[in-house]
Amino acid sequence: MADKKWMPRWFYQLASPRWCYEITGKLLPLFVIAAILLLVTGTVWALAFAPADYQQGNSFRIIYIHVPSSILAQSCYMLMAVAGAIGLIWKMKVADMVAKCCAPIGASIAVLSLATGAIWGKPTWGSWWVWDARLTSMLILFFLYLGIIALNSAIESERTAAQSTAVLALVGLVNIPIIKYSVDWWNTLHQPATFKLTERPAMPAEMWVPLLVMVIGFYCFFAVAMMLRLRNEIIQRERRSSWVRDLIAG
Amino acid sequence: MSTPRLKIDNLFCERDERVLFEGLCFEVNAGEVIQIEGQNGSGKTTLLRILSGLSRHFEGDIYWQGEHLDNCAQAYRESLLYFGHQPGVKAVLTPRENLQWYASLHPEMDLTKLDYALVKVGLKGYEDVPCHTLSAGQNRRVSLARLYLSRARLWILDEPFTAIDKRGVAEKEALITTHAQEGGTVILTTHHELAMGDKIRRLNLDQLAGTL
């Protein structure tokens, strides 16, 4: 290949499925422990010790799942698009695999966000679904994930699938701000005076600190899910290479 | 020694969990005709698609006149004529329109010889008939007429003689020989016994020996 001497060394190491498998094997236990600790602490804190909201009472506590999952669903899309671009440009197999693993995880987290949003909507708005700008954007993000999963599973060749979904993810990435902007705008046009989640009074620290813990916990959980899927994918794709055979035999 | 026109270095390609070729190295020089041989499914078409730049599902390096293909894609396409499995002929267009469209994509083509080329491939009188009324062989001839018009140095021809009658094959063979004599390069696959004798080099994919 053409010279790529300017790339740092770790970049190449990351490109090696074997190295990636080994390093994720070492990191995995750390992230499992961190995820459990953070999620347990955050949940107990949020449910038992954080003060109730003065307007919504205890029902607001669902934000401790809703908000982290919404943030994560969006970051996951970013990661997918960036990994896809790296795979597309530098033909890096591991990046392709990361992008592929992102889609189902991201889609499930988007579902979690939508479901918790709906559950939250019932006591606050009185209906399961409201065409709120954030919920609608999340729904569209979920559709984008579904499109990517559908395209990936429709193409038989692994590399073609990876490249095609990378292009689609990048197109989606360019579109997400536009979609978000237009949905926000559309929402203000149609629903001028509904109850706004976005404009609640600033949270006191007793509320947002557990939220922060939960957000970090969700990221750790995502890292765990990601690594498990990635390791699985690596083993599956590299099953004919000698190191995987040794691994299975040993 | 001058740099080879086309250099294939350590080419690896697998499809559907089957390795088609591994460590494939060869060089093609100006004035050479190379015939890729092999059984069905041995990867002849795949190799030609890789060499043309259509397929990127391979590992290894290809150099065009000493430069890596990734760095000279534009120059490479200017000097390439590719005849693929599908002849690349629009059924609702006439032979003339098809070639004119082709010329808009390949500005190096010499359109002044268009009528001459259509005569040479035996399509005189069919110039303005929609191609779907022509036979399969005639459709391929429309595409082969490009050989008379092109100034490309490298011809990559995938089964150019399928559905072409004997006389047509002989003429195309002569054309290929001339092209090579003039310093052109031809890489082709065919099931026909070519009468070119020792002027042709053969590369057998079945043996997978790698080098020539």
Next chain:
Amino acid sequence: MNDSVPNQSTEESMVHVYKVDGPFWGALKRDLLLSYRRKSDLVNPLIFFLMVATLFPLGVSPDPTFLADVAPGVVWVAALLATLLSMDSMFRSDFEDGTLEQILLSPQPLYLVVLAKVLAHWMLTGLPLTLLAPVLGVMLFLPGDGMWGLVLSLLLGTPTLSLVGAIGAALTVGLRKGGVLISLLVLPLYIPVLIFGSAAVQGAVTGLPLGGYLAILGAMLSLGLVMAPLAIGAALRISVSG
């Protein structure tokens, strides 16, 4: 190219003088000619457009005030679906007869060829849809004030639909059944155009100034013109490679 094939001595006198088109005009002329010779493909999206719009009074209510309310959205949704329907065939026949390979192997900039193909597609679907839209507007009791908004928003919005749809078409061209898949890929991306397109019509009905809506539709079109051909080209290379 000095070591190229020599000029064979001309054996016959030349009858025709051929003009060589540039890549853009060559591709545009070809695609227009192709659909001129296969006229059925041309009218199908239009008929679909009419039929979808007919379903709404039948399915919901024929009440003129209700229809006038929903007309902007209905016409826009129908136009969007009609465009989507025509999308699958955009590169498919080129892929099947091998001409797409020749396009990709051309030294001409793929950007221009792709742009020409999208332009041809728009001229054959988006433009007729735009011209037909006032008829639908009348059928759905869209107030006369809204007609200009309808036509202008479609004029600016449908090219974007063609551009974005072509990305989906290019990604799925190598697959045997691309039809439904294209919708899944492309529909979420159509949402901004739909929102501002129908809002423009609504604005026109209520007498609001249209400039802002049209400017946003124009901005999306400009972005599409710059970016989409790149994505389409990349997607085509990937699809043909597989």
